[in-house]
Amino acid sequence: MPSADPTYASDWDLTHLRAAIEAAGVGLWRWNVESDHIGLDRRAMELWDLAGATVTTFRELSAKIHPTDLDRVRAAFAATRAIVGGYEIDFRILSGDDIRWVSARGQGNDADIEHGVMRGIFLDVTRRKQAEESHQLLxxxxxxxxxxxxxxxxxxxxxxxxxxxxxxxxxxxxxxxxxxxxxxxxxxxxxxxxxxxxxxxxxxxxxxxxxxxxxxxxxxxxxxxxxxxxxxxxxxxxxxxxxxxxxxxxxxxxxxxxxxxxxxxxxxxxxxxxxxxxxxxxxxxxxxxxxxxxxxxxxxxxxxxxxxxxxxxxxxxxxxxxxxxxxxxxxxxx
The missing domain is CATH 3.30.565.10 (Histidine kinase-like ATPase, C-terminal domain)
Structure with missing residues (x-):
């Protein structure tokens, strides 16, 4: 049942949404399936270590994906349009001498696609993956x-x-x-x-x-x-x-x-x-x-x-x- 608080409806405006995304460390991406252009917001650019490149292509992003994961990521992204429901792909990217774990998430089967553009998020899951590796080693x-x-x-x-x-x-x-x-x-x-x-x-x-x-x-x-x-x-x-x-x-x-x-x-x-x-x-x-x-x-x-x-x-x-x-x-x- 909706709240009687008159501020309830405005609590979920765009400003609050951006603040929540920033606090969660979420990077946003959009993929034009026809041109293969991928647009990134500021947080996503920082995660991929792409200074000022608001638009890129999957080929350009592939140069930063860890070689061991590259074929798997390519196959997974090619299959995303046929996946029914949400999907999640975890992989490593190279940032200088550092290795980061990224989780790419979105909706498959062209759900919510508009004008040939699909949308999703990137999350930095490096700490979680490092903890999992430590637990496996232990x-x-x-x-x-x-x-x-x-x-x-x-x-x-x-x-x-x-x-x-x-x-x-x-x-x-x-x-x-x-x-x-x-x-x-x-x-x-x-x-x-x-x-x-x-x-x-x-x-x-x-x-x-x-x-x-x-x-x-x-x-x-x-x-x-x-x-x-x-x-x-x-x-x-x-x-x-x-x-x-x-x-x-x-x-x-x-x-x-x-x-x-x-x-x-x-x-x-x-x-x-x-x-x-x-x-x-x-x-x-x-x-x-x-x-x-x-x-x-x-x-x-x-x-x-x-x-x-x-x-x-x-x-x-x-x-x-x-x-x-x-x-x-x-x-x-x-």
């Missing part, structure tokens, strides 16, 4: 982590079964191993918003790898020999992620996957660079995996570069994998 990373945790649990159960005589012993031993991984996580997890205190690198490595070792000290197959060195919060967290990733892969494919396999971690720490060497022995023959699989994942390489300003190198020796981690000392110090 979901993929979480899926990878969950799969790895399940594989770690299976591998630890296999290790535990070799030294357990009863199911009760195995359950207790496996619980202790899983708790050891939890303690390693606690070493680098902030508590109540407080920063993590300095962590000794030797303590961190020992706790992280304790779950993968044998119970019998005489048959210990993981040896850690590193100098006393404090790690700051960022360095401890990143190193824990890298070691966990290497351990998981070794448990699946390397020395930790077989009873006879051994692992040595040693460290050389000259003045400016810290070199940590992960050396496996006695496992399956080390073979380089396909890009993006197994050892050498993007996570490790990104972590080593961004956190430590260093790098990682792999040697796929027949007797076992050797991984060399190089880290700047000033990026590690507490």
């Amino acid at each position: 979901a993929g990373e979480m899926s990878h982590r969950v799969q790895n945790l399940l594989l770690v649990a299976c591998g630890l159960a296999r290790i535990t079964s070799r030294s357990s005589e009863t199911t009760e012993d195995m359950a207790l031993d496996l619980t202790q191993r899983l708790m050891a991984l939890g303690r390693a996580h606690d070493l680098v997890r902030p508590r109540g918003g407080r920063p993590v205190e300095a962590v000794l690198m030797g303590d961190l490595l020992a706790v992280l790898l304790q779950a993968y070792d044998e119970d019998d000290p005489a048959s210990s197959r993981i040896r850690v020999s590193v100098p006393r060195m404090d790690l700051n919060e960022g360095a401890a967290t990143t190193l824990a992620l890298v070691i966990h990733e290497l351990s998981t892969n070794s448990l699946k494919h390397g020395a930790l996957s077989v009873p006879a396999g051994t692992l040595d971690l040693s460290c050389d720490a000259p003045d400016e660079e810290v070199v940590l060497v992960w050396a496996e022995h006695g496992g399956p023959t080390a073979t380089q995996p396909a890009p993006g699989a197994g050892y050498g994942g993007d996570l490790i390489e990104r972590s080593m570069m961004h956190q430590f300003g260093g790098g990682i190198a792999y040697e796929w020796a027949p007797e076992g994998l050797v991984v060399t981690l190089r880290m700047r000392r000033d990026r590690m110090a507490a």
Whole structure:
């Protein structure tokens, strides 16, 4: 029912409509289907980075569409006149060194066409698309982590079964191993918003790898020999992620996957660079995996570069994998 307020009818005049469009960041376009000329308002010109060009053509706009999306956009626009109802097409455009996501919307099937001119809007949806990409990346990373945790649990159960005589012993031993991984996580997890205190690198490595070792000290197959060195919060967290990733892969494919396999971690720490060497022995023959699989994942390489300003190198020796981690000392110090 219409409002009795006498100002109600005038609340939706052209001035208010323009103000609403401006506040929403909407760019307007009109397309002459006969001449192929596309008219743009000021907001649309800014979005497409077209200084002063109030009229253009689809060919000229195509020069700014991301090459990966161009064929899809061309096909979509060619089909818009046959689409019944509203349509929406999302694509990327190039603006200098920036990439923007644009959503083009309008009515198909020549709805509301006047004098051969169709109308619609452009919206800048860059932030929404970036958020979607971040969520997809996070979901993929979480899926990878969950799969790895399940594989770690299976591998630890296999290790535990070799030294357990009863199911009760195995359950207790496996619980202790899983708790050891939890303690390693606690070493680098902030508590109540407080920063993590300095962590000794030797303590961190020992706790992280304790779950993968044998119970019998005489048959210990993981040896850690590193100098006393404090790690700051960022360095401890990143190193824990890298070691966990290497351990998981070794448990699946390397020395930790077989009873006879051994692992040595040693460290050389000259003045400016810290070199940590992960050396496996006695496992399956080390073979380089396909890009993006197994050892050498993007996570490790990104972590080593961004956190430590260093790098990682792999040697796929027949007797076992050797991984060399190089880290700047000033990026590690507490």
